Amino acid sequence: MPILELKNVSKIYGSLKALNDINLSVNAGDWLSIMGPSGSGKTTMINIIGCMDTPSTGNVILDGVDISKESQSNLTRIRRDKIGLIFQQFHLINYLTAVENVMLAQYYHSMPDEQEALEALEKVGLKERAYHLPSQLSGGEQQRVCIARALINSPQILLGDEPTGNLDEENEKVVVDIFRRLHSEGVTIIIVTHDPEVGDVAQRKIILEHGRVIQDIDQRATFGEALKLKGA
Amino acid sequence: MFSRMILKTLIKQKSKMLMIAFTIILGVSLSTAMLNVMLGVGDKVNRELKIYGANINVKHKDAAIISELYGLGVNDKFLYEDDILKLKTIFWGFNILDFAPILEGRVILSIPGTNNTGSEVFINGTWITKHAVLSTGEDLNTGLKNLRTWWDIQGEWLDGNDENDKNFVMAGKSLAEKFNIHVGDAIRLSKNGVIKNFVIKGIFNDGGNADEIILTDLTVAQELLNLSGKISSIEISALTTPDNDLARKAAQNPSSLSPDEYETWYCTAYVSAICHQIQEVIRDGVARAVRQVAESEGTILNKTTLLMILITILSSIGSALAISNLITASVIERSQELGLLKALGAFNYQIIFLVLSEIILTGLFGGVIGYFLGIGFAQIIGQTIFSAYIEISHIVILITGAILFLVIITGSIPAIRYLMALKPTEVLHGK
Numbered sequence: 001m002p003i004l005e006l007k008n009v010s011k012i013y014g015s016l017k018a019l020n021d022i023n024l025s026v027n028a029g030d031w032l033s034i035m036g037p038s039g040s041g042k043t044t045m046i047n048i049i050g051c052m053d054t055p056s057t058g059n060v061i062l063d064g065v066d067i068s069k070e071s072q073s074n075l076t077r078i079r080r081d082k083i084g085l086i087f088q089q090f091h092l093i094n095y096l097t098a099v100e101n102v103m104l105a106q107y108y109h110s111m112p113d114e115q116e117a118l119e120a121l122e123k124v125g126l127k128e129r130a131y132h133l134p135s136q137l138s139g140g141e142q143q144r145v146c147i148a149r150a151l152i153n154s155p156q157i158l159l160g161d162e163p164t165g166n167l168d169e170e171n172e173k174v175v176v177d178i179f180r181r182l183h184s185e186g187v188t189i190i191i192v193t194h195d196p197e198v199g200d201v202a203q204r205k206i207i208l209e210h211g212r213v214i215q216d217i218d219q220r221a222t223f224g225e226a227l228k229l230k231g232a
Numbered sequence: 233m234f235s236r237m238i239l240k241t242l243i244k245q246k247s248k249m250l251m252i253a254f255t256i257i258l259g260v261s262l263s264t265a266m267l268n269v270m271l272g273v274g275d276k277v278n279r280e281l282k283i284y285g286a287n288i289n290v291k292h293k294d295a296a297i298i299s300e301l302y303g304l305g306v307n308d309k310f311l312y313e314d315d316i317l318k319l320k321t322i323f324w325g326f327n328i329l330d331f332a333p334i335l336e337g338r339v340i341l342s343i344p345g346t347n348n349t350g351s352e353v354f355i356n357g358t359w360i361t362k363h364a365v366l367s368t369g370e371d372l373n374t375g376l377k378n379l380r381t382w383w384d385i386q387g388e389w390l391d392g393n394d395e396n397d398k399n400f401v402m403a404g405k406s407l408a409e410k411f412n413i414h415v416g417d418a419i420r421l422s423k424n425g426v427i428k429n430f431v432i433k434g435i436f437n438d439g440g441n442a443d444e445i446i447l448t449d450l451t452v453a454q455e456l457l458n459l460s461g462k463i464s465s466i467e468i469s470a471l472t473t474p475d476n477d478l479a480r481k482a483a484q485n486p487s488s489l490s491p492d493e494y495e496t497w498y499c500t501a502y503v504s505a506i507c508h509q510i511q512e513v514i515r516d517g518v519a520r521a522v523r524q525v526a527e528s529e530g531t532i533l534n535k536t537t538l539l540m541i542l543i544t545i546l547s548s549i550g551s552a553l554a555i556s557n558l559i560t561a562s563v564i565e566r567s568q569e570l571g572l573l574k575a576l577g578a579f580n581y582q583i584i585f586l587v588l589s590e591i592i593l594t595g596l597f598g599g600v601i602g603y604f605l606g607i608g609f610a611q612i613i614g615q616t617i618f619s620a621y622i623e624i625s626h627i628v629i630l631i632t633g634a635i636l637f638l639v640i641i642t643g644s645i646p647a648i649r650y651l652m653a654l655k656p657t658e659v660l661h662g663k
């Protein structure tokens with residue numbers, strides 16, 4: 001059963017169709033890459049899936065619920081409960097420590113629990129750096145904090161808009177490796193990327209152009225091959 | 233977690249928060265000072281204005297008209313000296329600040345050792361200074377001296393409490409010039425065979441026609457005129473509430489009021505209510521407000537109050553505007569962070585609550601400092617302008633608190649609107 005379905009989704013800005021009649025179905029546990037040139041509508045699509053924006057026309061069904069007509073506060077609630085977000089710019093709060101940044105997501109979801117937050121940081125290999133401020137962490141480490149924060153409330157879908165865009169190759173591999181582990185644990189992953197290698201690790205890749213899906217590639221045959229960590 | 237975030241934001245934004253606090257300190261101190269002065273100043277201003285004279289005059293009901301028609305005259309209708317102290321027993325007795333009886337009469341003045349052997353002059357007998365203990369045990373010190381603070385005195389005032397001073401009198405400046413008498417001179421006053429010798433203790437300059445009289449102690453005048461226990465009029469200085477429609481209606485005719493209106497009127501310190509109560513205790517007396525003085529007091533009081541309220545309102549609006557700019561700037565500066573909170577699942581109200589908490593905390597901080605500063609300002613104003621200690625009203629805390637709250641909330645409206653409209657997508661994908 002698909003966890004996410006887009007039916008004839010369009011997003012129109014004036015005369016510009018940022019998304020043009022998109023039809024897409026993603027199964028629970030899938031790992032999907034979204035690629036395409038700049039301005040092709042990738043971020044727009046992620047925003048709609050992530051309940052931060054609504055389509056101009058069409059329906060988005062997330063976990064059985066049509067979210068295309070929901071009110072803002074309902075969208076906030078659905079996002080809080082079902083979606084984990086990671087950003088190219090990390091967006092950590094710079095005066096809170098790593099563990100506090102993770103706890104922030106707990107706070108707005110339910111209750112801050114430091115122990116749980118520390119465990120989440122341990123999963124991304126940052127237990128030792130839990131009490132550092134973002135400014136004391138490398139870019140890769142910051143993105144791992146961001147992933148820990150996205151995962152802390154056990155979302156069904158992990159959404160990333162260029163999560164590796166600001167990382168060097170080594171850190172990119174570390175992050176991809178975390179995705180791999182999450183995938184094996186059953187998390188649905190949808191990642192926008194410009195990096196073909198990152199795009200290639202997914203099970204499936206779609207390519208957008210002018211707001212349309214121009215290619216939908218099944219990569220299960222090669223899945224898991226690219227970007228292996230040294231010694232893995 | 234929440235409090236930690238607030239604390240850290242406050243520290244991180246300390247320059248902006250300090251600006252907000254500073255604005256609030258200014259606004260609150262100004263409001264506190266103005267409100268305290270306004271509430272405390274009514275009596276003060278009235279006391280200041282009291283120097284312009286008594287605001288109520290009581291005469292015999294039959295004498296009142298004649299006397300008013302003919303100016304300073306002498307008539308044969310009298311009030312009773314016994315009634316005077318009853319003034320302090322009326323409902324608004326506490327508002328009666330000073331009073332003095334006056335017995336008017338004509339006597340023959342002659343100056344021994346000169347060729348002036350007899351001219352008719354006016355004398356006024358009065359309580360120059362009077363000490364009495366009321367039935368309530370309250371000490372009373374009053375007299376004409378308190379009602380004529382503007383008099384320019386050559387020599388000295390009589391002392392009404394000094395038996396020895398019964399041999400002295402005071403003379404008005406015009407009269408003294410007319411008869412060429414000076415401080416220390418001996419004079420003789422007589423009437424219907426009663427002859428008494430006096431020494432001039434002081435010469436007063438009133439500026440009005442009171443200058444043409446001899447001023448004596450009340451008992452002295454009573455003996456001379458053979459009118460023991462009698463007085464012609466009473467001058468009263470009272471604190472009053474500015475008249476309103478009810479007071480004016482009552483002044484026409486108190487019996488036209490409904491029982492409720494009567495109650496309200498009687499229990500408010502309107503000039504007419506005080507006059508009414510005076511007539512209840514002074515037999516045959518008719519109390520009249522000396523209109524101009526009574527009304528100018530009220531008007532000045534009203535104008536002062538209006539001015540203070542205006543300053544308070546303007547300073548509040550100013551603070552609200554300044555704060556509004558600062559808060560909006562601070563929120564815009566943090567829009568990424570606040571957008572992130574939204575993306576993480578924070579509802580609008582939670583973010584608004586977060587921002588408001590910071591500002592209210594800052595506001596409380598500034599408010600407390602401002603309040604105490606304002607009390608200081610109020611005292612400075614009280615000392616320099618009204619030369620008096622301003623009583624601190626605790627209600628001012630409530631009023632200023634309410635104003636502060638309003639100012640903060642109004643000041644936050646633009647920021648709140650911005651926050652409501654803020655879309656996480658607009659700030660989080662910033663390239």
Ligand SMILES: Nc1ncnc2c1ncn2[C@@H]1O[C@H](COP(=O)(O)OP(=O)(O)OP(=O)(O)O)[C@@H](O)[C@H]1O
Nearest residue numbers: 013016017018036037038039040041042043044045
């Ligand atoms: N709020 C908006 N108002 C008007 N046009 C918009 C808005 N947001 C996006 N667009 C337009 O929609 C199109 C798709 O934008 P989108 O951000 O989805 O592209 P993208 O694929 O993410 O590009 P990039 O790879 O550069 O991030 C672009 O032409 C963009 O200018």
Ligand SMILES: [Mg+2]
Nearest residue numbers: 042043044161
């Ligand atoms: Mg984009």
